[in-house]
Amino acid sequence: MGVQRIDRMELERVLGRLLAAGTYLAVVLVGLGVAGLVLADRSPLGPGVAPFDPGRLPADIAAGRAEGFLWLGIIVAIATPAARVGAALFGYARLGERTMAAVSAAVLAVIALGVLLALGTG
Amino acid sequence: MEVTLVLAAGGVAAGLFGALLGLGGGILIVPLLTLGFGLPVREAVGVSLVCVIVTSGAAAGVYLQRHVANLRLGMVLELFTAIGALAGGLGAFLLPEPVLAGLFALLLAYSAASMLRRGVGDSAEAPLADGALIADPGIPASSPSAWGGTLSGPGYRVRGLGAGMAGSVGAGVISALLGVGGGIVKVPLMHLVMGVPLRVATATSNLMIGVTASASAIIYLLRGGIDPLVAGPTALGVFVGASVGSRTAHRVDARVLRALFVLVLLYSAVEMARRALGAG
Numbered sequence: 001m002g003v004q005r006i007d008r009m010e011l012e013r014v015l016g017r018l019l020a021a022g023t024y025l026a027v028v029l030v031g032l033g034v035a036g037l038v039l040a041d042r043s044p045l046g047p048g049v050a051p052f053d054p055g056r057l058p059a060d061i062a063a064g065r066a067e068g069f070l071w072l073g074i075i076v077a078i079a080t081p082a083a084r085v086g087a088a089l090f091g092y093a094r095l096g097e098r099t100m101a102a103v104s105a106a107v108l109a110v111i112a113l114g115v116l117l118a119l120g121t122g
Numbered sequence: 123m124e125v126t127l128v129l130a131a132g133g134v135a136a137g138l139f140g141a142l143l144g145l146g147g148g149i150l151i152v153p154l155l156t157l158g159f160g161l162p163v164r165e166a167v168g169v170s171l172v173c174v175i176v177t178s179g180a181a182a183g184v185y186l187q188r189h190v191a192n193l194r195l196g197m198v199l200e201l202f203t204a205i206g207a208l209a210g211g212l213g214a215f216l217l218p219e220p221v222l223a224g225l226f227a228l229l230l231a232y233s234a235a236s237m238l239r240r241g242v243g244d245s246a247e248a249p250l251a252d253g254a255l256i257a258d259p260g261i262p263a264s265s266p267s268a269w270g271g272t273l274s275g276p277g278y279r280v281r282g283l284g285a286g287m288a289g290s291v292g293a294g295v296i297s298a299l300l301g302v303g304g305g306i307v308k309v310p311l312m313h314l315v316m317g318v319p320l321r322v323a324t325a326t327s328n329l330m331i332g333v334t335a336s337a338s339a340i341i342y343l344l345r346g347g348i349d350p351l352v353a354g355p356t357a358l359g360v361f362v363g364a365s366v367g368s369r370t371a372h373r374v375d376a377r378v379l380r381a382l383f384v385l386v387l388l389y390s391a392v393e394m395a396r397r398a399l400g401a402g
Contacts, residue, residue, distance in 0.1 A: 012187065020184065044354075045160075045352070070353070073354065074353060077357070
């Protein structure tokens, strides 16, 4: 057993902290976006916003537009579970648990396939 | 401004009810948005998926840090829920709105019937008490030679892995089509079929919700099925409501709430069925 090896319990703690941190970050970003909606007196049921465009995100956030923070919060929320799986892949690989590392990689592959299919057939 | 606050308040109510009664808030969000705010079912499902991810994330983080959830079992099963969610997410854009509304009506009716059958004081996704801790779930209780045995935990041994995988695909499809966490399938599956203790099954199901819902939420996002202006206030409200509900659930007599909830579910089921039939 190497000194630098993390054990399973530590891996679970790290993954738990990652999930919690990602979720709270997403909630804060969404909260900023909702505050922006309220301050601007915009109705969520009014004219819809443009579909998600990653290229516009930095400009929207820099301009303090509500939809920028809302999109970013939603992206962080959706990406957090995938980040947890990526961290698990890394952790299991370090622990030498090849089967669990392969399971983690397969989960990420399914998520990636979803992205490709959605882009390809959208 | 009023609509933003009403959406957030609706989210708070859905999250609070869900947490107090041991159901995810997701089952209330779609009826709230479709029947209350006139959103198309598919758009409501996309918003609900975001709410489900946010609500489950914080709780799953705590369950992992306390070693309540069985991480290894959850990761194996979420591979299959993700496959189901991928299929369901793509299928949701092929199915007509009335079919989605009809499926949701069936889910609501089933949930109401399950709640009536279970009676008071029992729930499939009851919040976990602080004392509900177990030692490292990754270490098998016995000494199995097969890899599947390493998915077991202290005091229990996982069985029926094949059935669990197949059922997980179904849970993923339901989650993606209807915007719910899928605990209504996963918890009984793990507990009754796979021999996982209820508290561990509940925590593990919560852990799996994130990846399951993310796999389909990405599809909704990239296909324009998520409106951030609606999703933001609703998700924020659900998060607040669920946080308050999970902290106060043990102090609330759920009997009256449960009866009220059954009525809400049945009313929503009828209205969704009317919508499916073109009368709503």
